[in-house]
Amino acid sequence: MKRWILTLVAAVMTAGMTVPVLAAELGDDGLHKTEWFRDTFKDLQEDYEEAKAEGKQLLIIVEQRGCIYCQDMHEDAFTHPRVLAHLTDTYYPVQLDLHGANEMTDTDGESLEEREAARKWGVMFTPTMIFLPPEIDFSKPAIRQAVAVMPGAFKSGTTGDMMTWVAEERYLDQSEEDFQRYHARMIRERNDGDTH
Numbered sequence: 061m062k063r064w065i066l067t068l069v070a071a072v073m074t075a076g077m078t079v080p081v082l083a084a085e086l087g088d089d090g091l092h093k094t095e096w097f098r099d100t101f102k103d104l105q106e107d108y109e110e111a112k113a114e115g116k117q118l119l120i121i122v123e124q125r126g127c128i129y130c131q132d133m134h135e136d137a138f139t140h141p142r143v144l145a146h147l148t149d150t151y152y153p154v155q156l157d158l159h160g161a162n163e164m165t166d167t168d169g170e171s172l173e174e175r176e177a178a179r180k181w182g183v184m185f186t187p188t189m190i191f192l193p194p195e196i197d198f199s200k201p202a203i204r205q206a207v208a209v210m211p212g213a214f215k216s217g218t219t220g221d222m223m224t225w226v227a228e229e230r231y232l233d234q235s236e237e238d239f240q241r242y243h244a245r246m247i248r249e250r251n252d253g254d255t256h
Contacts, residue, residue, distance in 0.1 A: 089157060090125030092134040096147045097121075097155045102164035102174070104154070108196045111152030117227070119151040120190040120202060122178060124158040127186045129213035140216030146223040151191075158186050167192070167202045177202075185211040189219075191226045207231045208239070221246045 087093045100107050104118065111118045123130040137143050147153055156164065160174030172180070181190070181203035189210040190202060197205055208226050210219070221243045225231065230242060237245070 089160070091123050091155060091157060092130055094134065094138070094147075096144070097153055100154055102154065102156065102162065104165055104167045104202055105169065105196075105198060106165075107152065107154050108167065108192065112194075114152065116150060116152040117194055118192040118196070119147075119153045120156055120192070121153055122156045122158050122183050122186055122188040122190070124186045129185075130187045133187050133213045133219070137214060137216040137219040140220060142220040143216050143223060146220065146227065150223065150227045158183065167196050167198060167205065168200055169198060170201070183211070187213060189222075191222075194229075217247065217250065218243060 085093050098107065098110075100110070104120070108118050138147065156174045156177065158175065158178050162174050163171060164174055164177055165171050166177055166180070170180075180201060183190075183203075189208075190206045191208040191210075192202060193205060193207045203209070207229075208222060208231060210222050214222075222239065224246075225239050225242050230237065230239070
């Protein structure tokens, strides 16, 4: 079967046609599933410790069933090589369901359902990416110590720039270059390197 699909893709590409993007795989909960999401008990204190042991930063991605913007992120931004490298090498991504009833533990130790955590954190859009710092304070909820929050779907350039900006801890000194200025500079640099 795999050989047949590869043959079909090769034939379509040879004919000069574009290949449609395959839909992201959905789990029984209706959320998009990937190899890079960490399958955890959603205890953010434990997830943080695991991330730290691997030399990574905890990244919470809130999604919901039927979210076309989540699908767009999974099929576009999350498949871009630079973004995918961050998702596998830099970050420890944990998926939460905006309307989920599964029990989880916030970074402050409070046990609650995923949907209660989303309300507690003020998350209203999906996808929402919550970037946590390298050192977490277990007395504060995740949202109160997030170094960046990215609500909504963005293309790979913006998503990759945000992931790099956080990974390089540029949020620590934004007096000369906040994220918007950094992102604009990265766009200019990418455009300057474009040979079209």
